[in-house]
Amino acid sequence: NAGVTQTPKFRILKIGQSMTLQCTQDMNHNYMYWYRQDPGMGLKLIYYSVGAGITDKGEVPNGYNVSRSTTEDFPLRLELAAPSQTSVYFCASGKLATSYEQYFGPGTRLTVT
Amino acid sequence: AQTVTQSQPEMSVQEAETVTLSCTYDTSENNYYLFWYKQPPSRQMILVIRQEAYKQQNATENRFSVNFQKAAKSFSLKISDSQLGDTAMYFCAFMKHGSQGAQKLVFGQGTRLTINP
Numbered sequence: 001n002a003g004v005t006q007t008p009k010f011r012i013l014k015i016g017q018s019m020t021l022q023c024t025q026d027m028n029h030n031y032m033y034w035y036r037q038d039p040g041m042g043l044k045l046i047y048y049s050v051g052a053g054i055t056d057k058g059e060v061p062n063g064y065n066v067s068r069s070t071t072e073d074f075p076l077r078l079e080l081a082a083p084s085q086t087s088v089y090f091c092a093s094g095k096l097a098t099s100y101e102q103y104f105g106p107g108t109r110l111t112v113t
Numbered sequence: 114a115q116t117v118t119q120s121q122p123e124m125s126v127q128e129a130e131t132v133t134l135s136c137t138y139d140t141s142e143n144n145y146y147l148f149w150y151k152q153p154p155s156r157q158m159i160l161v162i163r164q165e166a167y168k169q170q171n172a173t174e175n176r177f178s179v180n181f182q183k184a185a186k187s188f189s190l191k192i193s194d195s196q197l198g199d200t201a202m203y204f205c206a207f208m209k210h211g212s213q214g215a216q217k218l219v220f221g222q223g224t225r226l227t228i229n230p
Contacts (some may be wrong), residue, residue: 011166017174025225031214031215031216033217034219035176040222040223041222041223042117042204042206042220042221042222043158043204043218043220043221044220045151045217045218045219048217050214050215058217088156090158092158100146100161100163100208100216101160101163102218104157104215106156106159107156107157110116
């Protein structure tokens with residue numbers, strides 16, 4: 001049981017480039033989330049999904065897109081990368097049920113120069 | 114809008130001492146959850162403890178306990194017999210309801226805790 005996995009671990013992008021951050025969970029969780037963590041700050045919610053085919057915006061969605069075609073995968077797409085998107089990105093998943101706990105992946109450190 | 118405030122950017126204590134991290138939050142909801150997450154240098158987010166707002170009893174997990182004051186909207190974390198491995202960033206988080214049942218976390222700015230030998 002790998003939990004939540006994210007790829008890549010690190011990435012450097014040039015301004016204007018695009019990329020997709022991958023997130024996969026093997027716990028059959030309905031809910032998946034993308035957060036970003038800027039230096040010295042807490043995490044902020046970018047997008048979330050309540051199930052395959054259903055996504056919604058969080059606090060800071062501008063500059064990002066998501067899709068959820070399967071229960072397991074929740075990729076985050078950056079179009080036209082900007083320096084302001086330099087951050088650490090965390091994917092998380094959760095099962096509504098009883099615990100309300102979210103399980104986090106190890107994060108992707110992205111630098112845009 | 115819900116906000117979470119951690120007023121202590123950094124704290125430092127000696128090993129085996131007890132330390133308390135502060136957190137206040139603002140919400141108009143009556144039913145919610147509060148969490149403390151630990152983030153060591155590895156960056157992994159680790160759940161430390163969870164509190165349901167409808168429960169009056171404070172949550173405890175081994176050396177970790179909380180002081181939940183609902184009326185004051187305060188949620189502090191106490192670490193007893195602190196260990197070197199407790200060195201990390203600690204984030205207080207509030208869980209609010211999103212659309213279609215999603216549970217969205219709102220995080221504080223974090224407290225950097227250092228345990229000295």
